[in-house]
Every structure is written in structure tokens, then in C-alpha cells.
Amino acid sequence: MQIAIPIYDGVTALDAIGPYEPLSRVPGTDVRFVGVEAGPVRCDTDALSLVADYAVDDVPSPEVIVVPGGGGSRNENGDALLDWIRVAHETTKWTTSVCTGSLLLGKAGILDGLKATSHWIYLDMLREYGAEPTLDRVVEQGKVVTAAGVSSGIDMALRLIQLEAGDDLAQAIQLSVEYDPQPPVDAGSPQKAPDHIVDLVRKVEQSQAGSG
């Protein structure tokens, strides 16, 4: 199964690497990082580059696409990337996103009339594309699956593996990446975090047109 992960300047690394790591462990998968052109892209922190081995034109009809978010997804003038998403979606088995990657799916016209999610701060922007924002961590609408902020792509990937190959493989891959989360604090969603933390994160993120 060919899986394409489009990356671009301003991408949030964990949005892409979170799902890549479990998906790449499915036997027989061919995971390809694609850019508008092949070569390095700079992540949103400006501390790291990821290399796209392929240009989008080299990977016209993947069976799965996983669109990560990041600052670049909100400023993206890369029509070539949106065009590729739009065309690839016509023949995918699964069209998926992590974090503000859903805004790119929205811009490509894929979310009209669907429930979808995104990073909680940007959730309302989904309405601009005809989507119905939801706070679920992974939202499944037929072949379109959107995940919440940044780290949620790990959960989404395990869900895709479960849907495609069943519980045994999902469990095996969860165990191989030892995904047994034990965060030392419990503030991973706006429902769980104290109000002053939610306000702080919203303020910082919006002042930076930040990452996610």
C-alpha cells in the first residue's frame, strides 16, 4: 500500500512523523514523503529540515494520503500542493490529516458537508470550508479521516491500521513503538487543562500564528 505524506515549509514535524512511524511498520507499505519539489523542507521551528524524497508529480495516485499541519498550512499559497491533494483524493482509499492539515483538506474542497477536526485552536476555521468542527481526537467520515492537534496522528495511524488489518496488527505496532502514554500532567485537551492554561496557549499560539 502506497502512503504519501506531503510536507512543506512550515510543517510541524510531529504531525508528519507521528503517523509515519506506525504506518511505516505495516508489512508491505511504501511510505513516501512528497514535496512540491523533491528536497528538504524547513519545519515550523526553524530547527529542523525533513527531506521529501519525491515531488508530488512523482506520486500521483497513492492509496493513502496523510496531510500534516503547521504554520505553512495556514499561509500556504502552494497551489501545486492543493491541486495534488485534490486529484490524489479522487483515487485514494483513505484521505487523512493531522492538526491544521485539515485546513488544507478544506481548501482542497474535500471537507464540504463533513464532520472534521483540527488543532483545537483552529477548529472554527473548518466552517469556512463547509465542515462541521468536532472535538473528537479522530473523526471518521467514510474515507476521510481527520485527527486533532499534533500528537493525535499516532492514534489516527493506529486506527487506520486497525481498520485495514485488524486488532492484532494494530496491537503489534502499538507495542513495537511502545505507545503506552504516561504523561506527567493531564492537560492534553482544552477540556482537561485548567482555564488559565487554555487562555495562555491560545494567546501564545495566536501571537505567533504559531505551529500546530
Added chain:
Amino acid sequence: MQIAIPIYDGVTALDAIGPYEPLSRVPGTDVRFVGVEAGPVRCDTDALSLVADYAVDDVPSPEVIVVPGGGGSRNENGDALLDWIRVAHETTKWTTSVCTGSLLLGKAGILDGLKATSHWIYLDMLREYGAEPTLDRVVEQGKVVTAAGVSSGIDMALRLIQLEAGDDLAQAIQLSVEYDPQPPVDAGSPQKAPDHIVDLVRKVEQSQAGSG
């Protein structure tokens, strides 16, 4: 605070990117990916390259080092990398590892007499370096902190942030990366996974001298 993440051919991407993503969001941090030489390194899946902006010689005395694991950590003949870890450790505030990155700390002589962890499959190898293997997800021994397999670096990073800056910042960063795990199956550790899944993963991993 300067944080160095050494990467090398055969590294497991999520081992490095998991902790990078929260740590890079701490105000005032300067996260640097370092290689024996600056430039791209190839991850264990052969589907992705990460770019080290710096050579290890350019970053001699970081305050924090985070050593990721991967197939390359078990075949590593890169004495330059081990020498750098050994010398950098003398002046770090925190010396940390994810997954089989702890085997590199062990080879560098840092774990002698300490409790430590690693990917569950490789845990016993820690004894070769005088360490006492433990199955905890994050093991703190003074300034030496080791984390379990692959995804555990996210939890470790949040713990470091909590130790350095307190609960508020750890919560804020957990919320900014929306780390509210909801895996669809519950097999993230060898204690939780069914026996046949544990056996399967062990067999596959050992036949591949696989990733982790």
C-alpha cells in the same frame, strides 16, 4: 537552554521528533540536531532523511542531550558520536535517551551502576554496560534520564519540562501539542499486550535487527 539531539544513519525518527516537538516549544530553548557531520541522515525505514544542521564539533557543550535510538544505535561504529556524548555529558544539566539510545549512553560509559530503560526488547542489553534494566516508562537517575521505546520520548520531554519549569509550562505544552492519547487498542507495553502479540513483535524485531 541549548538542547542537542544527535542523529545518525539508522535512527528511528519518532525517537528524535517525539521529544523535539515539546522541548522546542519551551521559551528560550535552542534545539540543535547534530550529526557526526552536518547534513542529512537516513532513518531506519529508508523512507525519510532528517537533516542535522550542525556537526557534533559545532555543539560541544549543550545543556541537554537527547539521544534517540534505532538500528544504527546497535551497529554504531561512530566513535566520534560516542566521544561527543561522553564529553558533552560532563557538562550537561540533563543527559537523556529514548529507546535504544540508552545503549549509546551505555557504550559511552554513562549508565554504569544506574537504573535505566530502553525499548523492552533490548532491555537486557543494558546489563552489558553495568546498568540495572527497569520497565518504567521514564527512569530518572540524577541528571541521567532514560525513556522506554520510541513514543516514550514525548512523556520524557514533558517530564523534563515539568522538572525545569514547573507544572504550568508542562501543561501548556502538553495542550499545545494536544497530547491526550486515545489509542484504539491497549497493547502499548509487554504487560498489556496479549502473549501472542509480544512473541510476534519480538520475532519480527529480532529478525530485522529492527528499528526502535
